Amino acid sequence: MKLKYLLAAILFILTANVYAQNGRQISGVVKDSTGTTLPGASVKLLTGKDSVTVATDGNGRFTFSAVTVNQFSLVIYSIGYEGLKRKYNLAPGNTDAELAPIILKSESRTLNQVNIVDVNAVKIKEDTVEYNAAAYKVRQGAVVEDAIKKMPGLDVDKDGNITAQGKSVSKVRLNGKDYMAGDVTSLTRNLPADLVQSVQVVDDYGDQANITGIKSGDPQKVLNINIRKDKNYGYFGQGTLGGGRDAIPQVDGTKEGGRYIASTNIFSFSGDRQIAVSGNLNNTNTNLFNFGGGGPGGGRRGGGPPGLFGGNTNGITTARSLGFNYRDSWGKKITVYGSYSFADNTVNTITSSLQNNISLQFPSTNTSNSVEKDENINHRVNFNLEYKPDTVNYIKFSPTFSYGGVHTNETATSLLTSNADTTSFYNLALLSHSSAPNFGGGLLYNHRFNSHGRNFSVFITGGSTTSNYYQNPVYDYLAGKANAPVNQMINTDSRTDSVGASFSYIEPIGKQSYLELNYNYHNAHTTADKLTDTLTDAGQSNRYDLLSNDYNFNFITNRVGLNFRYIDKKYNYTLGVAAVPSVLEGSSSISAPTHVSTFNFSPVARFIYNFSRTQAITINYTGSPMSPTYAELQPVVDYSSASYPVQGNPNLSPQYNNTFSLRYNKFDFASGNVFFSNLNFTQTNNKIVANTVTFPRNYTDPKLAGTILTQYTNASGYYSASAFYLYAKPWQKRKYTLFINGNISYNNNISYISNIDSVNFDETTQKNIAKNLVLTQGARFRVDITDIIDAEANASYSINHSNNSISQANVNNNFRTITLGLNGKNYLWKDWTLSYDYTKTIYQGYTGATNPNILNTYVERRFLKSNVGTLRFSVFDVFNENTGFTSTQTAYSISQSNVNRLGRYYLLTFTLRLQKFAGQPPRGPGGPGGFRGPGGGRPPGEPD
Incomplete structure (x- = not known):
């Protein structure tokens, strides 16, 4: 009997070593809806009846080592945010996987208790001011221009012309790409406000400057409107x-x-x-x-x-x-x-x-x-x-x-x-x-x-x-x-x-x-x-x-x-x-x-x-x-x-x-x-x-x-x-x-x-x-x-x-x-x-x-x-x-x-x-959820 237990223990250790050698590392990051990382969030990995829980580090990152299964679920909690459960289906193999960022939504009851006012209303970056559209509520059926009128720093005149921080907005983009050749009112006066995730005002120096990071000259003010991820599929x-x-x-x-x-x-x-x-x-x-x-x-x-x-x-x-x-x-x-x-x-x-x-x-x-x-x-x-x-x-x-x-x-x-x-x-x-x-x-x-x-x-x-x-x-x-x-x-x-x-x-x-x-x-x-x-x-x-x-x-x-x-x-x-040398030369018949x-x-x-x-x-x-x-x-x-x-x-x-x-x-x-x-x-x-x-x-x-x-x-x-x-x-x-x-x-x-x-x-x-x-x-x-x-x-x-x-x-x-x-x-x-x-x-x-x-x-x-x-x-x-x-x-x-x-x-x-x-196209027999990949759906709220 003792020999049987000893053999079983040896087999368990060998099996564990094999799993440890063949498993993969799973990593990711947890953020809120503004893109801010969330340290201290609880992340639980579920594989059948087993589970492992870790906490995100100071940069909001988490890591699971030696994960041997291809299908698993993550359950994420953080104080002040709604809990989230997400299923993943990885391709077979031992290649380490970096999961798409996980976005948690703010829990309204917690916000009410601590009385925080519009913490996500405005975000200021190097050349961008971003407004969270959810902070500027409008009537159902309103267009995005109605929300823009409420955003500080943006002025809309009676003809729809927009100025941002005192300068005229010359171009509009939808999800980062020019819309109608950049014609502003063609989008702001026709796009429903309830489709919009955020509105960004960008000092744009041109495509080449955006790539190299070396910016000079006078930038043009560009309005970029981002569509909500849960509105990615459908029509209006x-x-x-x-x-x-x-x-x-x-x-x-x-x-x-x-x-x-x-x-x-x-x-x-x-x-x-x-x-x-x-x-x-x-x-x-x-x-x-x-x-x-x-x-x-x-x-x-x-x-x-x-x-x-x-x-x-x-x-x-x-x-x-x-x-x-x-x-x-x-x-x-x-x-x-x-x-x-x-x-x-x-x-x-x-x-x-x-x-x-x-x-x-x-x-x-x-x-x-x-x-x-x-x-x-x-x-x-x-x-x-x-x-x-x-x-x-x-x-x-x-x-x-x-x-x-x-x-x-x-x-x-x-x-x-x-x-x-x-x-x-x-x-x-x-x-x-x-x-x-x-x-x-x-x-x-x-x-x-x-x-x-x-x-x-x-x-x-x-x-x-x-x-x-x-x-x-x-x-x-x-x-x-x-x-x-x-x-x-x-x-x-x-x-x-x-x-x-x-x-x-x-x-x-x-x-x-x-x-x-x-x-x-x-x-x-x-x-x-x-x-x-x-x-x-x-x-x-x-x-x-x-x-x-x-x-x-x-x-x-x-x-x-x-x-x-x-x-x-x-x-x-x-x-x-x-x-900067320059030459101006002309010729005339007279x-x-x-x-x-x-x-x-x-x-x-x-x-x-x-x-x-x-x-x-x-x-x-x-x-x-x-x-x-x-x-x-x-x-x-x-x-x-x-x-x-x-x-x-x-x-x-x-x-x-x-x-x-x-x-x-x-x-x-x-x-x-x-x-x-x-x-x-x-x-x-x-x-x-x-x-x-x-x-x-x-x-x-x-x-x-x-x-x-x-x-x-x-x-x-x-x-x-x-x-x-x-x-x-x-x-x-x-x-x-x-x-x-x-x-x-x-x-x-x-x-x-x-x-x-x-x-x-x-x-x-x-x-x-x-x-x-x-x-x-x-x-x-x-x-x-x-x-x-x-x-x-x-x-x-x-x-x-x-x-x-x-x-x-x-x-x-x-x-x-x-x-x-x-x-x-x-x-x-x-x-x-x-x-x-x-x-x-x-x-x-x-x-x-x-x-x-x-x-x-x-x-x-x-x-x-x-x-x-x-x-x-x-x-x-x-x-x-x-x-x-x-x-x-x-x-x-x-x-x-x-x-x-x-x-x-x-x-x-x-x-x-x-x-x-x-937020995602109709799913096949695989059921709800699914890791984004060939044939997989996009979970609501997950960024590109």
């Missing part, structure tokens, strides 16, 4: 139909008539595959996309979901838009994403403007009125392919195409007076159309040599932009001088071909330090043919050689830099130097060739200090050259505007901008207080400035007599500074929040003011320094009580003041605007909503300005199963006082304008929303 569809009518005839002169809107938005998610389709047809100024543009009406947009108002944009717009967005993974190594956007918009605009022109002897005032109709066609295609053949190589290819076309009909009246005498008085009829196809692309390759940081990357870009622009200005001179030809036909055909390459090599010289050698090359070649014909009274077309020209120019820049980067847990910095070479030596400095996970400061300096534009170089006089001809200067030098910025952000976990601030300063060498020449009415050249000619030259002394701050203090778990914010900008503008004497025609030139200050101080108070009220009261005071070294009598240079507002939603009887948006604007210093009261309101009723149907009755501009006043101050003029906007109308809409989502 929304359709709206609505109709109504105007209360009175609109300001554009159209008769009282109907208003209509029809739109659809469809989102389909299946893991890595994402498909979105959006369409909109309306005449309520709610444009789906913003294509930018510089032509008449090209940059106007309303944006907005069905039933929201876009009437705060200038003019009255009929919009027809369609967009498609696609993202997917083609196998394990290729990711693709891209979009197509189309818009066909018609904009009717009525503008009244008053411009005071600064002059040494002949100060003048220009009063003008115009009626304009713009028909805009835009197409935009973007595609991206990312290829990761292995762990050390990365390739990204990004071709693009866009097309913009504008057809314009305009009638205008212009009166230019000087010293109470009429200089010119005419009517203008303008017909113009333009087309601008644009092809481009980029190819990025990155190779990581080893895990120590040695890296090489190259980024190659190329593109071709063509612009065909036809203008037919016809003048009817009523009094004063007749300057420009009565009937001109101006054809300007230009093409710019560009190519660029950027190389970066990083060599580690220590555990925390690196050297980077970089080289950048860019060459832009522009050809422009300008042909001007005049039409005689007999209807004959004559070529006007003095107003025609073929002009070509090249702008070539090289940049060679050496940077040192040091990375520590608390801080990191980059110090470097760069040599003038001698030009060749201008410049050399700039620029330091590079970037310092980041992380006081904690919620407090950081960033200091950055960079320098960059900028080429003159075609209009600034073209030596031929352009008389498309009779009173304001323009003549370029082919001998201009490129300007060079030196930019310094400082940013400080802080978030307090305990109180929820948020503070954001930034400071920017730019000094420019060889600033390209205007030289305005005022000609007397008796000047010998009749085309210039009585006009103000704009020419260009380089000047020193220009600089600008701006600062922004925001402080937000919440109470009662964000039921109440106070926001205090301010903006200030100061520009030391430079120009030259010239006058031609009316006796001897001698020219006198004097430098004008125009100091312009724009100051805005605002405050907001929010009330957010779920399913009861979501409201905000706000007030702001803005000053726009300028001071010119050349004093000008009887010219107003001080404009003030006071804005008071109240907007929100009251939720009544569970399924009823009353929305209101009231703004009182008080204009001071504007000639003829009114102080409008703007009230937009609607009543909404949700119904059908799960509230998928919504019926809404809206009234826009209840008091019919919608007007728009703006002021612009430069170094040579001060102007103010009043533009028509959409007036009072009524609208009744019906919206149907359908959605179905899950």
Whole structure:
């Protein structure tokens, strides 16, 4: 009997040794929903009837040694978090396994007991501020824009434009990838808020900088919206139909008539595959996309979901838009994403403007009125392919195409007076159309040599932009001088071909330090043919050689830099130097060739200090050259505007901008207080400035007599500074929040003011320094009580003041605007909503300005199963006082304008929303759970 026990003991030891030799190590990490690791969490491994329990270390990590089974379960507990049980099924073998991070959700009861306020609301990283969407609750069916409005540091205007910490957000991404070519409102005003996990504001320096970590230049603000993991599979569809009518005839002169809107938005998610389709047809100024543009009406947009108002944009717009967005993974190594956007918009605009022109002897005032109709066609295609053949190589290819076309009909009246005498008085009829196809692309390759940081990357870009622009200005001179030809036909055909390459090599010289050698090359070649014909009274077309020209120019820049980067847990910095030679050369059919070479030596400095996970400061300096534009170089006089001809200067030098910025952000976990601030300063060498020449009415050249000619030259002394701050203090778990914010900008503008004497025609030139200050101080108070009220009261005071070294009598240079507002939603009887948006604007210093009261309101009723149907009755501009006043101050003029906007109308809409989502696809016979792998599901809440 003893021998049997002895043999059994020996067999057990041998078996244990075999298991110990053949088992594998299982490791992982436990985090909370913000990504913070959880030390001290209990992790139990279950294998049949056996179990082993360990605790996570200071970094939240756990390890099980010699695990011999392929199927097991983990049970995880941590104080203040909900417990979690997860099943795993590993592939056979003895290979050590690193499990995907395990995310625990906060336990609401524990949070209530210790009274912690929104501990996960904001997270501050080096170049990213992340907002937890769950901390900003909105009504079921709301879009993500409604949640963004509640996030401190983010401001959303009535047209959907977003500013982050005082800077405009220029691009939007969905799960880290561009959406609809980055068009912001196409996502923020259509994506349901309940699909969103987090909203990130990123200072983006470009793909190459994101890979290498060496960041310089001026970043763009990018909004990245991350989808909840439990919404990775499913669909969302929304359709709206609505109709109504105007209360009175609109300001554009159209008769009282109907208003209509029809739109659809469809989102389909299946893991890595994402498909979105959006369409909109309306005449309520709610444009789906913003294509930018510089032509008449090209940059106007309303944006907005069905039933929201876009009437705060200038003019009255009929919009027809369609967009498609696609993202997917083609196998394990290729990711693709891209979009197509189309818009066909018609904009009717009525503008009244008053411009005071600064002059040494002949100060003048220009009063003008115009009626304009713009028909805009835009197409935009973007595609991206990312290829990761292995762990050390990365390739990204990004071709693009866009097309913009504008057809314009305009009638205008212009009166230019000087010293109470009429200089010119005419009517203008303008017909113009333009087309601008644009092809481009980029190819990025990155190779990581080893895990120590040695890296090489190259980024190659190329593109071709063509612009065909036809203008037919016809003048009817009523009094004063007749300057420009009565009937001109101006054809300007230009093409710019560009190519660029950027190389970066990083060599580690220590555990925390690196050297980077970089080289950048860019060459832009522009050809422009300008042909001007005049039409005689007999209807004959004559070529006007003095107003025609073929002009070509090249702008070539090289940049060679050496940077040192040091990375520590608390801080990191980059110090470097760069040599930037550039060449600008041009040739013309009517003038001698030009060749201008410049050399700039620029330091590079970037310092980041992380006081904690919620407090950081960033200091950055960079320098960059900028080429003159075609209009600034073209030596031929352009008389498309009779009173304001323009003549370029082919001998201009490129300007060079030196930019310094400082940013400080802080978030307090305990109180929820948020503070954001930034400071920017730019000094420019060889600033390209205007030289305005005022000609007397008796000047010998009749085309210039009585006009103000704009020419260009380089000047020193220009600089600008701006600062922004925001402080937000919440109470009662964000039921109440106070926001205090301010903006200030100061520009030391430079120009030259010239006058031609009316006796001897001698020219006198004097430098004008125009100091312009724009100051805005605002405050907001929010009330957010779920399913009861979501409201905000706000007030702001803005000053726009300028001071010119050349004093000008009887010219107003001080404009003030006071804005008071109240907007929100009251939720009544569970399924009823009353929305209101009231703004009182008080204009001071504007000639003829009114102080409008703007009230937009609607009543909404949700119904059908799960509230998928919504019926809404809206009234826009209840008091019919919608007007728009703006002021612009430069170094040579001060102007103010009043533009028509959409007036009072009524609208009744019906919206149907359908959605179905899950965190993982339907599972097979393997049952619930399962380790992520081929055929395995993705547990809810598990990150990619």
